[in-house]
Amino acid sequence: MALLRSRVESANRPDCPFPLNNLPYGVFSVSGAAPRCGVAIGDMILDLAECEACGLVDADGTFAQPALNSFMALGRARWDAVRARLTELLAEGATPDLPLVAMSDAQMHLPIRVTEYTDFYASKNHAFNVGVLFRGPENALPPQWTHMPIGYNGRASSVVVSGTPIRRPMGQVRGEAGPEWVPCRRLDLELELGAVVGADSEMGSRVSVEQAEAMIFGYVLLNDWSARDIQAWEYQPLGPFQSKALGTTIGAWIVTQAALEPFRCAGAERLNPLLPYLHERRPGLYDLELGWTMNGQVMGRTNYNVMYYSSAQQLAHHTSSGCPMRVGDLLGSGTISGPGRDQAGALLEMTGGGKAPVTVNGAPRTFIEDGDEIGLFAQAQGAGYRIGFGPCTGRILPAQP
Amino acid sequence: MALLRSRVESANRPDCPFPLNNLPYGVFSVSGAAPRCGVAIGDMILDLAECEACGLVDADGTFAQPALNSFMALGRARWDAVRARLTELLAEGATPDLPLVAMSDAQMHLPIRVTEYTDFYASKNHAFNVGVLFRGPENALPPQWTHMPIGYNGRASSVVVSGTPIRRPMGQVRGEAGPEWVPCRRLDLELELGAVVGADSEMGSRVSVEQAEAMIFGYVLLNDWSARDIQAWEYQPLGPFQSKALGTTIGAWIVTQAALEPFRCAGAERLNPLLPYLHERRPGLYDLELGWTMNGQVMGRTNYNVMYYSSAQQLAHHTSSGCPMRVGDLLGSGTISGPGRDQAGALLEMTGGGKAPVTVNGAPRTFIEDGDEIGLFAQAQGAGYRIGFGPCTGRILPAQP
Numbered sequence: 001m002a003l004l005r006s007r008v009e010s011a012n013r014p015d016c017p018f019p020l021n022n023l024p025y026g027v028f029s030v031s032g033a034a035p036r037c038g039v040a041i042g043d044m045i046l047d048l049a050e051c052e053a054c055g056l057v058d059a060d061g062t063f064a065q066p067a068l069n070s071f072m073a074l075g076r077a078r079w080d081a082v083r084a085r086l087t088e089l090l091a092e093g094a095t096p097d098l099p100l101v102a103m104s105d106a107q108m109h110l111p112i113r114v115t116e117y118t119d120f121y122a123s124k125n126h127a128f129n130v131g132v133l134f135r136g137p138e139n140a141l142p143p144q145w146t147h148m149p150i151g152y153n154g155r156a157s158s159v160v161v162s163g164t165p166i167r168r169p170m171g172q173v174r175g176e177a178g179p180e181w182v183p184c185r186r187l188d189l190e191l192e193l194g195a196v197v198g199a200d201s202e203m204g205s206r207v208s209v210e211q212a213e214a215m216i217f218g219y220v221l222l223n224d225w226s227a228r229d230i231q232a233w234e235y236q237p238l239g240p241f242q243s244k245a246l247g248t249t250i251g252a253w254i255v256t257q258a259a260l261e262p263f264r265c266a267g268a269e270r271l272n273p274l275l276p277y278l279h280e281r282r283p284g285l286y287d288l289e290l291g292w293t294m295n296g297q298v299m300g301r302t303n304y305n306v307m308y309y310s311s312a313q314q315l316a317h318h319t320s321s322g323c324p325m326r327v328g329d330l331l332g333s334g335t336i337s338g339p340g341r342d343q344a345g346a347l348l349e350m351t352g353g354g355k356a357p358v359t360v361n362g363a364p365r366t367f368i369e370d371g372d373e374i375g376l377f378a379q380a381q382g383a384g385y386r387i388g389f390g391p392c393t394g395r396i397l398p399a400q401p
Numbered sequence: 402m403a404l405l406r407s408r409v410e411s412a413n414r415p416d417c418p419f420p421l422n423n424l425p426y427g428v429f430s431v432s433g434a435a436p437r438c439g440v441a442i443g444d445m446i447l448d449l450a451e452c453e454a455c456g457l458v459d460a461d462g463t464f465a466q467p468a469l470n471s472f473m474a475l476g477r478a479r480w481d482a483v484r485a486r487l488t489e490l491l492a493e494g495a496t497p498d499l500p501l502v503a504m505s506d507a508q509m510h511l512p513i514r515v516t517e518y519t520d521f522y523a524s525k526n527h528a529f530n531v532g533v534l535f536r537g538p539e540n541a542l543p544p545q546w547t548h549m550p551i552g553y554n555g556r557a558s559s560v561v562v563s564g565t566p567i568r569r570p571m572g573q574v575r576g577e578a579g580p581e582w583v584p585c586r587r588l589d590l591e592l593e594l595g596a597v598v599g600a601d602s603e604m605g606s607r608v609s610v611e612q613a614e615a616m617i618f619g620y621v622l623l624n625d626w627s628a629r630d631i632q633a634w635e636y637q638p639l640g641p642f643q644s645k646a647l648g649t650t651i652g653a654w655i656v657t658q659a660a661l662e663p664f665r666c667a668g669a670e671r672l673n674p675l676l677p678y679l680h681e682r683r684p685g686l687y688d689l690e691l692g693w694t695m696n697g698q699v700m701g702r703t704n705y706n707v708m709y710y711s712s713a714q715q716l717a718h719h720t721s722s723g724c725p726m727r728v729g730d731l732l733g734s735g736t737i738s739g740p741g742r743d744q745a746g747a748l749l750e751m752t753g754g755g756k757a758p759v760t761v762n763g764a765p766r767t768f769i770e771d772g773d774e775i776g777l778f779a780q781a782q783g784a785g786y787r788i789g790f791g792p793c794t795g796r797i798l799p800a801q802p
Contacts, residue, residue, distance in 0.1 A: 116517065116557055121639060134638070144634055147580045148573055152639040153554035156517055157725045158604060167605035169722035172549055172676065179548045181676045203559060204568035227722065233545055237535070238522060238553040239640020245724035247604070275573065275582045321570035321628065323646035324558045
């Protein structure tokens with residue numbers, strides 16, 4: 001697929017993250033007006049609420065709402081129809097007057113009301129590396145890891161949009177003479193992609209991997225901030241809890257499945273056959289470069305295609321017990337790490353558990369310090385265009401003892 | 402405190418679960434009308450939406466909604482004012498005409514929209530007994546267990562109201578030659594009390610145990626159905642996931658903190674001092690008899706006062722990282738088990754991991770079979786009255802392979 005040329009000139013630059021091929025959805029506001037749905041094009045945002053008010057597009061009035069949940073609930077046929085219509089309206093040569101807003105004038109909000117949030121653990125490099133640090137090399141990869149996408153329920157209330165400051169948590173950690181109550185000393189990021197679920201499933205029913213794929217509306221960048229010292233003390237046997245509840249940052253733009261379709265590819269080599277309920281008829285990952293920065297310096301770079309399980313497999317597994325899924329559910333991919341040190345999606349891995357500092361703008365770091373800003377980035381490179389995700393950043397505020 | 406006599410004669414019987422002292426809230430409907438809020442009194446339900454429409458009580462119109470979330474969000478001062486007004490209206494000798502509905506004519510619904518659901522692990526007997534079965538006696542009680550209320554995020558979408566059938570899940574279990582995909586063979590119940598959170602907390606802030614207590618609106622019976630074979634294979638290292646997502650049943654009636662106040666008591670003896678953020682100024686448990694039945698036969702009986710952590714301590718811990726809490730959050734106490742076999746709140750414990758069957762109406766059981774019905778019950782015994790919770794039942798449907 002080549003670049004689709006847009007009437008918005010800035011969208012036609014080869015390095016623009018938001019060409020006409022992309023059309024990611026978000027929620028924005030300008031100068032105090034009510035938040036509403038929009039789509040990114042070049043350095044502009046198309047005001048979808050205004051478009052609907054003018055009769056340019058039809059989404060049953062859902063674009064005037066401050067979250068995309070109601071639009072998603074209209075179903076895939078409507079997602080496709082609206083995308084086709086927006087492609088038409090924004091194409092080079094199209095003439096209708098459009099309510100476009102400069103991105104620089106807009107404030108971005110959480111694009112969805114997060115219904116529930118689940119985080120998975122699907123990069124073999126990450127699972128192995130972290131397993132070694134928490135449990136030693138002989139127990140590093142849990143025995144079921146190659147048979148099922150392991151995940152845990154996270155806390156939806158702590159999901160925030162890119163740019164929201166994150167407070168360093170206080171917490172219980174293991175001490176010499178019993179547990180201590182301290183500001184987290186091992187604060188970390190996790191580089192992830194979040195899948196946004198756009199359809200419900202019924203309680204007591206399972207969905208296949210194909211059905212699951214059709215339920216996914218799109219993807220956001222996701223940073224699952226992690227307090228490693230709190231995690232080490234609390235996580236056995238019921239899993240991470242407060243160590244993962246200090247905040248999860250997502251990008252403001254949901255990149256749709258349709259935009260990523262040209263980049264579909266297979267993931268990591270399978271180590272053993274999967275049970276039939278996890279079979280994929282076609283590859284479920286994307287050739288998508290991702291990375292992260294600390295205070296502006298690129299620290300790690302990897303690719304989404306290192307993952308062992310796709311979001312569709314994770315979603316299918318999530319319903320395997322009959323668990324009902326709902327519009328607005330968010331599924332974290334798990335930390336995305338390649339095999340090399342400079343491909344790690346978390347400081348825990350990159351520094352070998354804090355033993356081997358990295359250098360950031362000349363200063364040593366093992367974990368995140370107060371005032372540090374972490375940013376995630378991702379892009380799929382097409383022929384003469386790219387699909388970007390926009391920023392996913394957060395700066396750390398000091399703990400409140 | 403003695404029985405408060407009501408104009409509803411059935412509420413004055415000493416064995417009535419819903420005397421004027423109780424006034425639990427629920428959501429009901431009659432003959433196809435829209436679900437609305439009500440309060441139980443004797444064998445009747447007072448239609449609170451109608452009461453508001455007639456000007457008998459003032460809750461900003463929230464009682465016409467099909468969930469108590471908006472009423473709870475009005476805050477504790479309003480909870481108290483409405484309770485005082487209802488006590489007046491329903492007292493013996495009160496004369497205003499009241500919209501009362503026979504409980505037998507009403508269908509009950511989920512009393513709240515469950516925002517998020519967290520399940521704890523706060524009975525030492527249960528934690529130890531289950532720990533022995535999953536990890537052996539030497540690792541039975543996790544080292545942090547006496548220092549913090551361990552919990553994990555559950556799945557809110559799978560919480561259903563008493564009477565809803567529960568489908569036996571399919572799932573991955575450990576097999577001789579690798580994992581197998583089978584109907585759950587070790588289906589279990591968990592006898593719990595659920596605390597309903599009635600106020601928000603701010604992200605990045607912590608709440609004290611006292612503040613936490615003031616945020617709790619009331620309590621429901623809660624059965625956290627558990628697939629033990631799926632759990633054993635999946636739960637390390639990120640905790641239980643699909644084994645706990647097949648369904649969680651709660652009772653239809655929320656018993657308020659106010660109703661339970663006369664039964665306040667201390668819990669289990671503390672084995673070591675707690676960190677200051679978990680200190681309680683006054684005892685946070687209740688002298689509340691609980692138990693469960695299988696196909697009508699009483700199987701286990703225990704008391705809520707065996708618990709090691711109160712719901713207020715659990716809620717305070719839940720915010721320790723700055724995790725924001727929201728109106729409608731549900732906190733499971735963890736399985737409530739006394740030390741004896743006939744005090745166990747789960748079959749896993751009662752049967753020693755399935756090795757020692759129990760007899761139910763003459764038939765042996767290790768775990769739950771298709772068609773079995775599990776019921777929970779609870780009551781606090783006052784002088785001449787009792788505070789009941791109503792039923793919390795579920796019958797098991799066969800798996801769908």
